[in-house]
Amino acid sequence: MKIELRNISKTFGSFRALNDVSLSVESGELLALLGPSGSGKTTLLRIIAGLEDADLGSGPILFDGVSVSDRRVRERKVGFVFQHYALFRHMTVAKNIAFGLEVRPRCERPSRVEIRRRVRELLELVQLEGLANRYPCQLSGGQRQRVALARALALKPTVLLLDEPFGALDAKVRKELRNWLRRLHNEIHVTSVFVTHDQDEALELADRVVVTNLGKIEQIGTPDEVFHYPESEFVMNFVGDVNRFHGRLEDGKLCFADLWLEAPEDRDGTSGPARVFVRPHDLDVDIRPNGTPSLRALVADMHSAGPVVRLVLRSEGGHTLFAEISQARYRKLGLRAGSAVCVTPHNVRVFPDSS
């Protein structure tokens, strides 16, 4: 099922949650809505589900080209997984999963045997066989999450919407469930949209990522595009860590932190003040200059963080830089606090101040 949203706006009182947003989700795609809290991503998800109505004057919401704007929630047939699972506390796991089937009108309702078979299938799918007769309060967070997913899938929805699906889980369970959801999506291929504020989750899980900020879409792209070619300063800042400088563009040259570089191709023609961004892992650290323009700096501090070492560097001009190098590189250079190093930036992103 392909989903299209055209010119959607939503205001709560005086707060503009969504400002003229258009988006299309391809059939069978797993799409992430990534943004800080208050950026409108959950509102967008709820509007797709029909739990919220867009403002008057907004464009249509199309499912496979057919407008569903005036269909109510229950008629849209979307699967929705809530942030806090919203399981029915007084029902067993099996009853929770069967709920969607049991509330159907009598003429469409499957037989009891059929419902039981379907529940068993779904329990198998979410790997919770044997927990059918437990109550939600007897399950762990990850298990509840999977029950919520099974419940949403019981009606074989053509669209699956997940609101911060892993938000309330601890780091390890979150990773496991993330991989599991990816595998599940590969298996059943239902068009899925999930909301998250965790960039790792979005980059790792999604086919495409939509970065939202202040009720607008900042960028839509594959995880690679969003991470390596951010189109705006906001995306650069929000997706991944970043070093930020004030610099100047002049005649195809870029100057920042006492360093002159060739300006990136997309900023060739412009001149004037600009903001300059480099990711920590795009800073090459060496003991000696290697021929390319580089900054001289001293190692102020360092943290060994798992597979990488994070360096805090102080340049001669007084700038503080954050760099990330591998453990192997770190050992080869034999760095210690106070070591003098040369720093060469790569993949510099520049945004002129006027924009």
Added chain:
Amino acid sequence: MSQGGGRRARTLNRAFALKRHSVLPGFGWTLGCTLLYLCLLVLIPLSLLFFRTAGLGWSDFWSAVTAPRVAASFKLSFAASGLGAALNAVFGFIVAWTLVRYSFPGKRLIDATVDLPFALPTAVSGIALTTVYSRTGWIGQLLEPLGIQAAFTPVGVTVALTFVGLPFVVRAVQPALQDLDPEAEEAAATLGAGRWQTFYRVILPTVMPALLTGFALAFARALGEYGSVVFISGNMPMRTEIVPLLIVSELEQYDYQGAAAIAVVMLVASFVILLLINLLQWWGARHQRREGV
């Protein structure tokens, strides 16, 4: 607490596995306090009832509590109280729902009004009810052409017993409604449930324990009510005489044993009913612990 007392308490704890280790010690102390308090206020005075009644032989007791006038009053008391509590369960629920779910001007005022039956001296409300529901009263006037006479009939008794029970249901149900997870209702909607299905499959079962508590409290209060009923009922033996009133009239005739016998039956019956409701409520709530995250 003495050494011996401590040891006894420990043995007791082990025997019944009542005590769980906790950071705040004091189980023995608090249980002792609880029992003392209940004894002084409830158990000792009530057990006197049984001693009184014991002076009566079994057959005397039986004939005292099955006399036609007594039986009629039992029937009226339990039926009117039950009916009143049931009415309150329905309409009290609606009142609580309105107060929790919607905001409208005057909401605070209505919220405060609910508590009035708590606060008024019951005699005052009895007189007020009688005035309004009597044949010439504001509401009684309207009921008259419909062939309904409220004052001095069982209808009036039920009205008074409903009146005193209302706050119990509203106040018991309100927190449960506030506690409802709005996402659960939305989840039901995304799963295709209609409003009515969402109500009786999701909301009602969640609120049921609180509603039962409210019902039980309203029922208990109505059984013991005296002041607000005496005026509106007219106290006609066999027709509009409630049990508390009958007990008082027996006392006025210095028939202490007869009064005690009736009271014992009343006591046992209400205790059993309340116990059953509590069990039902406990059974319904056993899986409703808040989902901790």
